[in-house]
Amino acid sequence: MIRRMLCQLVFFAALCIVGLAACGNSGNSEPVIPPDETYTIAFDPAGGSGGPAPAQAAYGEPLPALTAQPPVWEGNNFTGYYDAQTGGIQYYGADLTPVQNWDKKEDTVLYAQWTPALVLGVYDYAAPYAETAPVIDGNGDDPAWEKAEWYPLDQVWLGGGNASMSNLSPPPAGTFSGRFKIVWTESRLYYLVEIFDTYLSLTRIANPYNEIYLDDCLELFINEDGLGGNHLANNNAFTYHMSYDGVNVMDYMSGAPGESTNPEFINGYIKRNDHVQYVIGNRNNENQTNIYTWEACMKVFDKNYPIGGDPDYPPVVLYEGKKMGFAVAYNDAGLSHSREYFMGSVFIDGADKNQAYQNASVFAKLYLVK
Numbered sequence: 320m321i322r323r324m325l326c327q328l329v330f331f332a333a334l335c336i337v338g339l340a341a342c343g344n345s346g347n348s349e350p351v352i353p354p355d356e357t358y359t360i361a362f363d364p365a366g367g368s369g370g371p372a373p374a375q376a377a378y379g380e381p382l383p384a385l386t387a388q389p390p391v392w393e394g395n396n397f398t399g400y401y402d403a404q405t406g407g408i409q410y411y412g413a414d415l416t417p418v419q420n421w422d423k424k425e426d427t428v429l430y431a432q433w434t435p436a437l438v439l440g441v442y443d444y445a446a447p448y449a450e451t452a453p454v455i456d457g458n459g460d461d462p463a464w465e466k467a468e469w470y471p472l473d474q475v476w477l478g479g480g481n482a483s484m485s486n487l488s489p490p491p492a493g494t495f496s497g498r499f500k501i502v503w504t505e506s507r508l509y510y511l512v513e514i515f516d517t518y519l520s521l522t523r524i525a526n527p528y529n530e531i532y533l534d535d536c537l538e539l540f541i542n543e544d545g546l547g548g549n550h551l552a553n554n555n556a557f558t559y560h561m562s563y564d565g566v567n568v569m570d571y572m573s574g575a576p577g578e579s580t581n582p583e584f585i586n587g588y589i590k591r592n593d594h595v596q597y598v599i600g601n602r603n604n605e606n607q608t609n610i611y612t613w614e615a616c617m618k619v620f621d622k623n624y625p626i627g628g629d630p631d632y633p634p635v636v637l638y639e640g641k642k643m644g645f646a647v648a649y650n651d652a653g654l655s656h657s658r659e660y661f662m663g664s665v666f667i668d669g670a671d672k673n674q675a676y677q678n679a680s681v682f683a684k685l686y687l688v689k
Contacts, residue, residue, distance in 0.1 A: 457600030542644030
């Protein structure tokens with residue numbers, strides 16, 4: 320009998336000990352994680368240096384916050400920590416923010432992954448991706464534009480007040496300035512160009528195919544493969560002259576095969592109205608600011624686009640990391656009703672700076688980034 324009572328007491332005491340362990344400290348609401356459910360995460364910089372020290376993670380729980388600085392590697396951009404050296408599952412973002420809960424039941428090494436850093440030339444442009452495409456209305460107030468940087472139109476391609484090749488003096492202070500932004504989606508490039516001009520010459524607006532560049536006129540240049548080369552009489556690159564009428568887009572291709580028999584050609588230009596859609600804000604200077612906002616979207620075509628055009632020819636699909644050749648320019652005409660200055664976005668070496676209309680090798684580089 321005594322032996323049975325001792326056994327019962329021992330059993331009861333054991334139950335009490337288990338119960339107390341399960342309840343823990345009644346003043347602590349934190350859940351008790353069994354030791355075998357907590358794992359060590361180590362961080363491999365994978366070619367870089369620095370980064371966080373090892374951390375503890377509980378299975379099924381949010382990843383621990385990291386207070387260290389991200390690793391660094393000269394010439395590369397850190398994209399986050401993954402469970403593989405290439406590919407794999409991402410657990411921390413580029414700013415070391417956790418992106419998901421811990422789902423591994425073992426100690427694990429996470430690897431830094433890298434992309435080559437984008438090194439821009441002085442006139443190159445990194446165009447950000449537009450999650451929502453801008454509305455082409457000439458207002459330039461869409462959120463997508465906030466991500467893009469303004470670049471100036473400050474390179475004199477022709478100057479001196481009479482479009483001189485040798486006199487490269489710019490327009491007088493307070494009479495002209497220009498700047499632009501570019502963003503992209505998979506199907507279009509988007510341009511926002513702001514022009515301040517105290518006098519517009521629009522004498523050719525009723526006949527924009529009659530030397531439109533002698534009036535005030537925006538030009539957009541694009542070389543899809545970024546390889547440069549001649550494009551005067553082919554579609555290796557496109558030179559879009561955009562009239563102030565808000566409708567007509569012309570590519571100068573004098574001497575192109577079939578020009579003499581193709582009705583789409585007029586005075587060396589060919590119509591490209593289906594390539595670029597654009598609207599000019601403050602078109603008639605209603606607000607008296609002399610600031611004109613050009614908002615445009617462009618389909619991008621490769622060099623195999625037919626000379627005479629083809630409405631069924633598909634534009635290229637744009638993607639992150641794509642590199643193209645580009646330039647933006649403005650013909651500034653004045654009281655002479657002729658071009659007085661030709662202002663571009665890129666410095667062109669040599670004595671003859673009016674080359675972009677025929678030589679894509681003078682373009683800067685346009686990089687599509689996210």
